[in-house]
Amino acid sequence: MSYLVDIFLIAITAALINNFVLYYFVGICPFIGVSRQVDMAVGMGAAVTFVMAIAVFLSWAITYFVLMPGALVTTWVGQFFVSPERAAHIDLTILTYIVYIFAIASSVQLVEMYVRKFYPPLYKSFGVFLPLITTNCAILFACLTVMSHIIGVENPGQIWDLGRALTLGVFGGLGFTIAIVIMAGIREELDMCDIPEPLKGAAITLIIGGILAMAFMGFTGVDNGIRVALGG
Amino acid sequence: MNDQPTATERFIQGILPENPTYRQLLGLCPTLAVTNGLKQALTMAGAVTVVLFCANIIVSLIRNLLKPHLRIVVFTLTIATFVTMVDRFLAAYMYQMSKALGPYIPLIIVNCIIICRCEVCASKQGLIASGADAIGQGIGFGLGLSSIAVVRELLGTGALAGVAVLPAAWPQWVIMVLPPGAFLTFGLLLGLINWIQQRRSVEG
Numbered sequence A: 001m002s003y004l005v006d007i008f009l010i011a012i013t014a015a016l017i018n019n020f021v022l023y024y025f026v027g028i029c030p031f032i033g034v035s036r037q038v039d040m041a042v043g044m045g046a047a048v049t050f051v052m053a054i055a056v057f058l059s060w061a062i063t064y065f066v067l068m069p070g071a072l073v074t075t076w077v078g079q080f081f082v083s084p085e086r087a088a089h090i091d092l093t094i095l096t097y098i099v100y101i102f103a104i105a106s107s108v109q110l111v112e113m114y115v116r117k118f119y120p121p122l123y124k125s126f127g128v129f130l131p132l133i134t135t136n137c138a139i140l141f142a143c144l145t146v147m148s149h150i151i152g153v154e155n156p157g158q159i160w161d162l163g164r165a166l167t168l169g170v171f172g173g174l175g176f177t178i179a180i181v182i183m184a185g186i187r188e189e190l191d192m193c194d195i196p197e198p199l200k201g202a203a204i205t206l207i208i209g210g211i212l213a214m215a216f217m218g219f220t221g222v223d224n225g226i227r228v229a230l231g232g
Numbered sequence B: 001m002n003d004q005p006t007a008t009e010r011f012i013q014g015i016l017p018e019n020p021t022y023r024q025l026l027g028l029c030p031t032l033a034v035t036n037g038l039k040q041a042l043t044m045a046g047a048v049t050v051v052l053f054c055a056n057i058i059v060s061l062i063r064n065l066l067k068p069h070l071r072i073v074v075f076t077l078t079i080a081t082f083v084t085m086v087d088r089f090l091a092a093y094m095y096q097m098s099k100a101l102g103p104y105i106p107l108i109i110v111n112c113i114i115i116c117r118c119e120v121c122a123s124k125q126g127l128i129a130s131g132a133d134a135i136g137q138g139i140g141f142g143l144g145l146s147s148i149a150v151v152r153e154l155l156g157t158g159a160l161a162g163v164a165v166l167p168a169a170w171p172q173w174v175i176m177v178l179p180p181g182a183f184l185t186f187g188l189l190l191g192l193i194n195w196i197q198q199r200r201s202v203e204g
Helices: A003-017 A028-033 A038-067 A072-078 A093-118 A120-133 A137-148 A162-190 A202-219 A222-229 B007-015 B028-033 B038-061 B068-093 B095-104 B106-110 B112-122 B127-157 B179-203
Strands: none
Touching: A003 A162, A003 A202, A003 A222, A028 A162, A028 A202, A028 B028, A038 A072, A038 A093, A038 A120, A038 A137, A038 A162, A093 A120, A093 A137, A093 B068, A093 B106, A137 A162, A137 B095, A137 B106, A162 A202, A202 B179, B007 B127, B028 B095, B028 B106, B028 B127, B028 B179, B038 B068, B038 B095, B038 B106, B038 B112, B038 B127, B068 B095, B068 B106, B068 B112, B095 B106, B106 B112, B112 B127, B127 B179
């Protein structure tokens, strides 16, 4: 399969077929909380996509060069302490979660400071959402997905490169934006409806989420169709 | 210090009055993702309770050393350490379950319940109150998860925890164990809880 087809399939899968919100249930909290107005939803989606791309880049680099067994940097540093053969087997994968969460938290902090200093209008539109994103499961989930394609992959040819990882980050964030904007559009209309009292608020949002998830199930199998059509 | 609830109050509050799933709407990712079977739901609730208990204890012990602007980072790193332990434990002793739960075990790190409890309770109160709070919230979370899991597994496969309950003629509602079923079940159960709550407040 050619590289471009592979990239295209990763993008379609992350954004539509296995949508982060409606298939994997990550990022549900902002999906319920920040989906009242379309413009707020767009701001939140943009912030998540932005941070997700950065976080995926960082976690790919850290995993590929430091954490995985036989990684470049670790082997180079390790040979000063143990014999070179043993240095090639140093396995730091147990640190993955701690390192990832630290990378996400610090990159969010840096992005917030940078945007506030150099792009004040941008900060006004999505800066308020940035601190919330540190504890957004969708970001960590994207990093973990990238990790699962680097660590524990038997065939070295199948290890994801940076291009594939970034595609997942950007289009995963785009899928999140699509879901939250659709939801906000529906909820704006919902304000004029007569909803039963107990279902008001989160309950009706969840039920609509269920119907949306059913609609997105219609994309199941599209990836196989594309693969056949493009002769992959 | 006197206006803080006592250990017993914290424990009872977590189970029903401030149930993390239905009243606070926290930690929704695992609530929706791992409730397609009762076994997964209970394992998840157990894992969250262990992490919550350990994190609450540690945060409570170091609460006087915490700097306000660094506290969230300290909370998350503490939680991440315990989640790594739980993850390795599950992979070693319950391999099938660890495979079934997949990425949702590491996602406990960003579960809002734990950060919320560290912030609200453990960073202000002593060891015993924090421990009781963690166990109460853990039980409440377990109740929330298993209530959804029972509905989904029963309607979706006609079984409970893998044991067939409904007669074989039951038309299995496959949609209930797929992603949409999670949203629908939780939405309707939440509506039911709100309805009961409103009825009681009207009568009382």
